[in-house]
Amino acid sequence: MAFELMDLKQNNSSLLNLLTQHLPDMLWVKDLEGKYIYANKAICNDLLMAKDTQEPIGKGDIFFALREREAHKEIADWHTFGELCFNSDQLVIDSNKAMKFEEYGNVKGKLMYLEVYKAPFYDKDGNIIGTVGAGRDITQLKKIQFDLENSLEELDTKRDQLEFQANHDALTGLPNRVLFMDRLTQAIKLAKREKQHVAVLFLDIDDFKKINDSLGHHVGDEILIEVTQRMLLKMRKSDTLARLGGDEFCIIINNIKDIDDVSKIIENGMEVFRDPFITQEHTLYISISVGVSLYPNDGKDAIALLKNSDAAMYKAKQNTRDRYSFYDEEMTKKAYERIFLETEMRKAFEKDEFVVYFQPQVHAKTKILTGMEALVRWQHPDMGFIYPDRFIPLAESTGMIIKLDRIVMKKAISQFSRWKKSGLEPKKVSINLTMTQLAEGDFYKFIKELLEYENVSASEVEFEITEREIMGNPDASIKALEKLNELGISVAIDDFGTGYSSLTYLKRLPINKLKIDKSFIDNIPKDLSDSAIVKTIINLCENLELQVIAEGVEEENQNDFLFENNCEDIQGFLFSHPINVKDMEEFIKKHT
Numbered sequence: 393m394a395f396e397l398m399d400l401k402q403n404n405s406s407l408l409n410l411l412t413q414h415l416p417d418m419l420w421v422k423d424l425e426g427k428y429i430y431a432n433k434a435i436c437n438d439l440l441m442a443k444d445t446q447e448p449i450g451k452g453d454i455f456f457a458l459r460e461r462e463a464h465k466e467i468a469d470w471h472t473f474g475e476l477c478f479n480s481d482q483l484v485i486d487s488n489k490a491m492k493f494e495e496y497g498n499v500k501g502k503l504m505y506l507e508v509y510k511a512p513f514y515d516k517d518g519n520i521i522g523t524v525g526a527g528r529d530i531t532q533l534k535k536i537q538f539d540l541e542n543s544l545e546e547l548d549t550k551r552d553q554l555e556f557q558a559n560h561d562a563l564t565g566l567p568n569r570v571l572f573m574d575r576l577t578q579a580i581k582l583a584k585r586e587k588q589h590v591a592v593l594f595l596d597i598d599d600f601k602k603i604n605d606s607l608g609h610h611v612g613d614e615i616l617i618e619v620t621q622r623m624l625l626k627m628r629k630s631d632t633l634a635r636l637g638g639d640e641f642c643i644i645i646n647n648i649k650d651i652d653d654v655s656k657i658i659e660n661g662m663e664v665f666r667d668p669f670i671t672q673e674h675t676l677y678i679s680i681s682v683g684v685s686l687y688p689n690d691g692k693d694a695i696a697l698l699k700n701s702d703a704a705m706y707k708a709k710q711n712t713r714d715r716y717s718f719y720d721e722e723m724t725k726k727a728y729e730r731i732f733l734e735t736e737m738r739k740a741f742e743k744d745e746f747v748v749y750f751q752p753q754v755h756a757k758t759k760i761l762t763g764m765e766a767l768v769r770w771q772h773p774d775m776g777f778i779y780p781d782r783f784i785p786l787a788e789s790t791g792m793i794i795k796l797d798r799i800v801m802k803k804a805i806s807q808f809s810r811w812k813k814s815g816l817e818p819k820k821v822s823i824n825l826t827m828t829q830l831a832e833g834d835f836y837k838f839i840k841e842l843l844e845y846e847n848v849s850a851s852e853v854e855f856e857i858t859e860r861e862i863m864g865n866p867d868a869s870i871k872a873l874e875k876l877n878e879l880g881i882s883v884a885i886d887d888f889g890t891g892y893s894s895l896t897y898l899k900r901l902p903i904n905k906l907k908i909d910k911s912f913i914d915n916i917p918k919d920l921s922d923s924a925i926v927k928t929i930i931n932l933c934e935n936l937e938l939q940v941i942a943e944g945v946e947e948e949n950q951n952d953f954l955f956e957n958n959c960e961d962i963q964g965f966l967f968s969h970p971i972n973v974k975d976m977e978e979f980i981k982k983h984t
């Protein structure tokens with residue numbers, strides 16, 4: 393680009409002018425001090441805001457920048473083209489190279505982006521005497537670019553969020569089943585390489601359904617969050633705690649060198665449940681059952697290990713002391729049986745396979761009938777007669793107990809009504825009930841309507857609720873039982889002596905009767921401590937003005953002991969096993 397500086401000045405209005413003045417792109421030539429020697433219409437109008445194409449000549453960018461600044465004093469964050477341009481002009485001169493820049497500055501109060509090409513301007517001897525430049529407004533392009541970058545950033549954030557949601561549990565933020573299975577698969581691969589063990593711990597909160605049903609899901613959620621936080625405090629960074637759903641958690645313990653360490657880890661972990669859980673309204677004691685499976689002994693892949701730890705957890709639930717259990721093959725059979733039984737049980741409702749038996753309750757001396765307990769049996773077409781111990785725990789854990797107990801109530805009360813209508817005196821019917829039933833919103837309406845329909849008075853019905861259930865949350869029990877009291881239905885605490893009753897609560901509970909558990913009756917009068925416990929319970933009833941009944945009475949000497957110590961109401965094989973409707977009818981006729 394070897395023009396004479398003078399040529400350019402002289403020819404300003406000639407051929408070059410004609411060629412460049414009407415181009416939409418900006419064109420200019422500056423001397424070594426950055427002063428304009430030539431400027432086309434586009435730069436004068438769009439960047440410099442010059443009066444005409446002559447005004448910039450002999451002036452630098454700073455002059456125009458300051459003038460613009462003055463016109464827009466109110467804009468605090470002002471970027472001037474002036475300095476940027478000067479710096480880039482200098483760079484081109486110093487490096488003696490053509491260059492491309494992106495420059496920006498406030499023009500007419502708005503930010504403008506320019507794409508600028510600059511090159512050295514030489515005299516005929518090849519000396520640099522200034523710079524030539526061409527600029528193009530790329531503000532719109534830049535805006536699109538910024539918007540695109542922002543959208544991409546938003547998309548990235550959204551994608552990260554979605555990825556997190558897909559792999560984590562929303563309530564606790566813990567890995568969910570998908571991520572858990574992935575981590576377990578990785579842990580197995582590593583353990584295989586390093587010839588180590590991996591333990592899978594399947595944890596389930598005991599009676600969590602009852603917390604949800606009786607205290608509401610918000611309390612259940614608080615407990616789940618607190619359980620998570622407490623467990624995380626006990627965990628190593630290398631292990632994974634995941635929530636699989638509901639109240640089911642799983643832990644992967646890596647790098648196990650000695651299998652005995654697993655028991656220690658579990659016992660140590662269970663410590664976190666020792667302190668009560670204090671929610672906004674309740675103080676709850678929570679326990680947890682843990683099933684353990686080990687790689688490679690109990691499964692070679694993630695699916696097998698998870699399935700087997702689940703089966704072991706079911707076994708742990710049946711333990712009364714250590715609530716954890718290691719997997720063994722027998723459990724797989726049991727797990728299948730459980731699934732089979734659950735399916736059969738759902739069908740049993742449709743096919744009306746549940747029947748109610750009655751066990752008489754009599755006066756210890758006169759043998760006169762005082763009442764009867766309704767006890768459910770399952771008459772399965774292939775498996776035959778199934779006793780409740782086999783299906784009640786399953787019904788409780790699946791929630792089917794609500795439906796089942798209502799069927800028992802309907803059948804028992806309806807039969808009771810038929811006996812009355814036929815002129816018999818069945819006295820009173822006791823029906824087993826779970827606290828979850830009382831938490832069902834429509835239960836009180838259900839029982840009231842049933843009694844009205846069958847023309848049975850509330851005082852002829854009694855509900856038996858186990859001590860363990862009532863004392864699980866005594867405050868909630870007081871409220872629920874008060875409602876039953878209002879209806880005139882009496883309540884007996886079943887299995888009394890096994891559920892660690894608090895005497896303070898016992899005094900406040902709206903109950904009418906204690907039923908002494910069979911385990912205390914079995915060895916009276918021989919066993920002195922059991923005899924003392926039984927006497928204490930009878931005295932307690934006298935002092936609290938409660939009725940008392942003993943269950944599981946099989947021998948005369950047990951019956952005599954009870955009678956001599958003022959327990960007159962007896963239930964047990966000594967007088968009768970639970971019997972069907974026809975046999976019960978005969979019993980009523982003989983014993984009233």
Ligand SMILES: Nc1nc2c(ncn2[C@@H]2O[C@H](COP(=O)(O)O[C@H]3[C@@H](O)[C@H](n4cnc5c(=O)[nH]c(N)nc54)O[C@@H]3COP(=O)(O)O)[C@@H](O)[C@H]2O)c(=O)[nH]1
Nearest residue numbers: 767768779780781784800824886943944945946963964965
């Ligand atoms: N929620 C519901 N629970 C129910 C219902 N029906 C029964 N059950 C509970 O199942 C458990 C087992 O019941 P079952 O096999 O019927 O056993 C009862 C009696 O047969 C047994 N019993 C009574 N006397 C004796 C005896 O002298 N010896 C002996 N070995 N067993 C005896 O006790 C069971 C009654 O117990 P309880 O209810 O505690 O009075 C049992 O826990 C039932 O409660 C149901 O419809 N719903």
